[in-house]
Amino acid sequence: MSAPNPGGTTGGKDTTMPETKASPLLSVEGLNVAYGSRKVVHDVGFTLARGGSLALIGESGSGKSTIAKAVLRLLQPAEATVDGSVRLAGTEVLSLAERQFRPLRGRQLGFIPQDPGSALNPVRSIGAQAHEAAALIGERDAGARRRIILEVFDQVGLPDPVRVYDSYPHQLSGGMLQRVLIALTVLPRPSLIVADEPTSALDVTVQKLILDLLGDLRKELDIGLLLITHDLAIAAERADTLVVLKDGAVQEQGPSAQVFAAPRTDYARNLQADVPALNPDRYRSQRTGAPQDTLQGTASQDVATQDGTTPDATTADRPAQIAVTEVTKSFRTRGKEVRAVDGVSFAVERGRTHALVGESGSGKTTAVRLLLGLEQPDSGSITVGGHSTAGLSRAGLRDVRRHLQLVYQNPFTSLDPTWKVGRIVREPLDRFGVGSTADRADRVRDALQSVGLPGDAADRRPSQLSGGQRQRVAIARALVVRPDVVVLDEPTSALDVSVQAGILELLARLQRDLGLTYVFVSHDLALVRQVADTVSVLRRGRVVEHGTVDQVFDRPQHPYTRALLDAIPGTSGLALPAVAEAPAEHSNIPKLAEAAL
Known part of the structure; x- marks a missing residue:
């Protein structure tokens, strides 16, 4: 069954131009947007070919999302004044009446929002919400719509589509929710998808899978992709054309390879300098302590792999500010015992930064809660400043926490x-x-x-x-409170790369000036390479690799570490040694069946 083709208007003045093969799918010319007397978008123009991809990049406040909302006609006339031209497949959309534009939403113009958690109704099942998207294809039979939905869920790589269909949003991971949104967006076969920071809250490996999926869909279904992102590395890797924005104005635009390799403006060069994967040694000279090469023979020299061996938690020649030794913690959920942390050991020297990395569910958060005394281990020991945190009274834990402080992940909810x-x-x-x-x-x-x-x-x-x-x-x-140790739980994941760079420079300076010891929790290995001295890679509650940053990045010993490194945006050409039994890559999705859509 074919999806309806609402390419023309439904009445009134005909604003449709004859479309030729060379005509762009999306054409934006002289776009201006103002909120009251404040102009926020200034004379923006660009074109996107059918089946092509274009990225709008820039910091928060650069106008990216406002431009996307203008294209999607999501700016309310009472709040914003919009002028200029936005043509979709030859149709001028800004001047269309709402009743004329409404048929374009979903069918020709799809939207993937930034936060899948807030984009879906938490009190309705995924299946119930999916039927709203399926209604756009014109199929009236509920059973047929369900079959189409399940097929699309399968084709975007969702495991057990029936379970996903019957689930509520809170029962699915962030990566699965993002796949659901992509499935619902592509189901009606739109000509253009606008993706607003579609992977900003996801693990780096899940981010790669989602971006691979969008790229496959774009090529196989000839869908145009307008990608909104602040990350120049992602934009250059995933888009044909880049448009760099600052304060609502275009700074430069052109083919991705050209803008990425040789940016012409200072602003674009600064964005490039703030990409962690491209500048791994940026903060190394700012941090305190011995040079990296003196670390090569210390506590971090051993590597822990799946054979069950783990590194010693103490060093031979330097006392540890933090020592975690063979710590185990299990929880009971739905009648099953789940081992969240399984024999984890690591040590952090005073004035150093140790990173805990891994995907969601790897045990990072549980390890941090154990370190902070918010949970007690089933076995093993934890010492901070030479003092054990196990079995302490409430008053004793208060004293420990005065010297052990936490910076939360999201500054928008932690204050x-x-x-x-x-x-x-x-x-x-x-x-x-x-x-x-x-x-x-x-x-x-x-x-x-x-x-x-x-x-x-x-x-x-x-x-x-x-x-x-x-x-x-x-x-x-x-x-x-002048602590000795600061635990940083994904402290920059909610921030633009340029703002992130400012925070990391601040943390490096404070560590140098105050002699602070950091435990840095992250799923982003590119960031870890910039800020950490040593690193433990966690997978399913176990340390699968441990060592200095140089050792883990230059000579990874475990296929899981290799997978994390391969997923770093902007490092597709990174030369890494071959690792046996590497995990299978996410396969290309099959083409969506014409009979289903």
């Missing part, structure tokens, strides 16, 4: 929106009863100054700060 920044940063001092009122005020001021926030930041609320500024507040809150 109380009703409090001013000064109170947020002062809260740990109040809870630990540190100093007098005047002493606390001085500490708050010093902490905010140390993370580079303006003097009036203490009187603002989180909503008045950017994402990067909010994360600086979170770091200031962790540092205000």
